[in-house]
Amino acid sequence: MNESLRKQKYALLDLSAKVEYALIALLELANNCDRKTPVTMSDISAKHPIPERYLEQILTSLRRSGVVQSQRGSKGGFVLLREPRQLTLLEVVIMLDGEQKEKESLGEENLEKILVHNIWQQADLAAQDVLSQYTIQDLFEQREARLQKSQMYYI
DSSP states (O other): OOHHHHHSOOOSSOOOHHHHHHHHHHHHHHHTTTTTOOBOHHHHHHHSOOOHHHHHHHHHHHHHTTSEEEEOSTTOEEEESSOGGGOBHHHHHHHHHOOOOOOOOOSOOOHHHHHHHHHHHHHHHHHHHHHHHOBHHHHHHHHHHHHHHHTOOOO
């Protein structure tokens, strides 16, 4: 393999903006999970550059999936219904982007197409395996660890 190609990074599996924003919102909700304090969309949008109208659609999808609950009123907002350690990243991807469907074959199947398809299927299964191993709690703990590291002061 060419050395310059080896150094380049490729995104074989794209992270959709919807899933990225949902994970960020879920991290914010996980931050208040112990206190059961609702988090408003404007709180999330103030911390992260997520358009509020898009965030509303995402949180509505998560509410319909039974992951978050919305509370109305002056002290309203959103709270997590599930424990962060019980919600995998793969579940979030499937909730928002849906299950991946098999591509219908256009034209004749041949050995080369089958070989390429099999390798891509293996890569997809590996990605699903990784995403199923991480939870919102894992993301939360990694964020907290990095925040602690960045707040260290040296004399």
